[in-house]
Amino acid sequence: MSPEQNTTNKSEESKCTTLAASMDILTKHITRALEDLDVDAVSDMLDIILGANGVFVMGTGRSGLVGRAFATRLMHLGLRVYVVGESTTPALRKGDVVVAISGSGETRSIVDLGRVIKEIGATLIVVTSNPGSSLGKTADKVVKIFGRSKDGGGDYLARHLLGQYAKLSELAPLGTTFEISTLVFLDAAIAEMMTRTGKQSTDLEDMHDKLQ
């Protein structure tokens, strides 16, 4: 686990060349993912969220953390919002919407719950890199995020983005590009919802948890 210690390597390391390459590819990827967004699908997604009785955010692992970050802002906007699996999350009902985040669209526990959501009659929005996945096919509305999902499969990243870099997976392992692109997208969606609901940054600040 400890890095090699000889002087040459140290010197190489201190330049953090991989860091720089990764930052380059990550920002290019985010930009590409945002350009690639289907704005009509996003607009529909926001209409559904703003018109729902309650919003339930769902995801596992790092996608779940991105979902929580989105949920925090939805709460700041004044919506009734819950994270699936937390202690005070109530029963999902017809009229509620579930926003599920899964790069592969095949996360087992999320897919299983997808079926329960449809039985209850709630609306299911899926944010995924794989619209053709099990979860994508169950959804009422899919927002596709350009990106390699954790489980790979398709070749979602255009080769030309990589350029001189040999392997994307060494600069952005596993679901990294999906997760960060989704976070940036969802934060921009919050700004759009602020406009639609007439909320200012100060309104959000007023809702911000003071017990931290």
Added chain:
Amino acid sequence: MSPEQNTTNKSEESKCTTLAASMDILTKHITRALEDLDVDAVSDMLDIILGANGVFVMGTGRSGLVGRAFATRLMHLGLRVYVVGESTTPALRKGDVVVAISGSGETRSIVDLGRVIKEIGATLIVVTSNPGSSLGKTADKVVKIFGRSKDGGGDYLARHLLGQYAKLSELAPLGTTFEISTLVFLDAAIAEMMTRTGKQSTDLEDMHDKLQ
């Protein structure tokens, strides 16, 4: 909470102009924040993390979620890593390092714990937009992230980035720019640590939680 419903507004909304403006400013901000990084400070930070007995990640709110996303990848790298406040996090000891994430550097509970960390004799790394903050001043190593912190204070975003947009706070409310820039930075830091430790993406995949 419901958006206005007349046809003109609907048509405006469907273009998602705020979404586009927000995505533009967020990607510019991330790029700017990464260019602004002090690479020597980052290199030192990674040396400290790779040389530590255990790594403890700490943050509240959305900064805490970014910290958890980083912690997940540190675990994938094979490090002993814990999130402060989770059920199985053990006692911090001398030889351990704490990575604290706080845009303002003034989050009350984090600042208080900063003192405890120093008493224990562990190393404190702070990722913040405010190196001069209470937390920044307590740190053994600070990595500064260009950005507006939640509590404002300085004018961290260069005016020229905003360009035609009137108010950053309406396109990226509260600590948004800090949080997303920090996530991208930390993900690039993971790539750098993969190089330093000779880990491949497949090594990380092998460590990935299978019970999801």
Added chain:
Amino acid sequence: MSPEQNTTNKSEESKCTTLAASMDILTKHITRALEDLDVDAVSDMLDIILGANGVFVMGTGRSGLVGRAFATRLMHLGLRVYVVGESTTPALRKGDVVVAISGSGETRSIVDLGRVIKEIGATLIVVTSNPGSSLGKTADKVVKIFGRSKDGGGDYLARHLLGQYAKLSELAPLGTTFEISTLVFLDAAIAEMMTRTGKQSTDLEDMHDKLQ
């Protein structure tokens, strides 16, 4: 870490004599703690909770887990309830009540937040073994739970309960007796609130999270 392996010990172990002794002392302790409760204080606590705009539950470590278990049932009862530190917990306001759980009443982060709560003008209920603690002294209402707190201090367990057992701390280490007595007390408080609000078990079942 591995237990001694010789035959005699194995045979001793299979009888689980410490398990039996611990179960005996734990149930006696719970019974004693419940007998010891100040019913008037509990009744006031429940009045405050049922009359509040929102209920915020707060605690660290295992006391925090007990608090979350209570919060789940308050949600089932139909109350607006939040756990301090979770992603969708909004700003605390005047008219809200905070239920803080701390055996010692001296948990640093909880004590610090106690001051913030008073500044906001919310009501603070403290469940603790140490009414004279920093947190106890800040509270609007204290419910005392008979028991050894994590940080010891007083001799809260009557000697005669221990009887033949040499050391309570080896049968119920750290805050164990406080935590389990508090959980049982709070579950009985839920039953009392069901009566006061006319809720049936089926009403709670109807609120139960279906996405598990």
Added chain:
Amino acid sequence: MSPEQNTTNKSEESKCTTLAASMDILTKHITRALEDLDVDAVSDMLDIILGANGVFVMGTGRSGLVGRAFATRLMHLGLRVYVVGESTTPALRKGDVVVAISGSGETRSIVDLGRVIKEIGATLIVVTSNPGSSLGKTADKVVKIFGRSKDGGGDYLARHLLGQYAKLSELAPLGTTFEISTLVFLDAAIAEMMTRTGKQSTDLEDMHDKLQ
């Protein structure tokens, strides 16, 4: 939601008769559940846990909180322990043990993961009121907890315990009796493991998270 306000009811309420009845039935239930334990099964469970490479604790809702409380103490004992679903939980492997807590033994997500656990070749211990359930049947070792599970089904509580009280479900709604009996059992199991590993209360205190 607000309780009835007339004087007679207030007076009745201040006696907290339901609270008292619930506390009575809960302590009787815990006592009964502990008497009912199969000590050989418990002893085997503890052998498996102490001999495992890593311990993974799993549960949803309040059973998950009980699992986390157990995981905290296993960490205090010095074991490698993880909670399924938390940010730093690594891949499960052969040689690890999963402790799953589910009253009904039919919690969807837990049952699904039960199959994955077996495929990986890890050992599965199930703590449940329903040994004949899907989860119980998948387990390598079952510890049965006397009690009504959330999903009812069997008549797990002997009628005679209720005595004068009309309905258990109004004094201990949903999975309450399972959850509290399981917590007390697992805390007694910790005491037994202290004996088997020669750990003192002070050893556990030394491992206790100091950043609270």
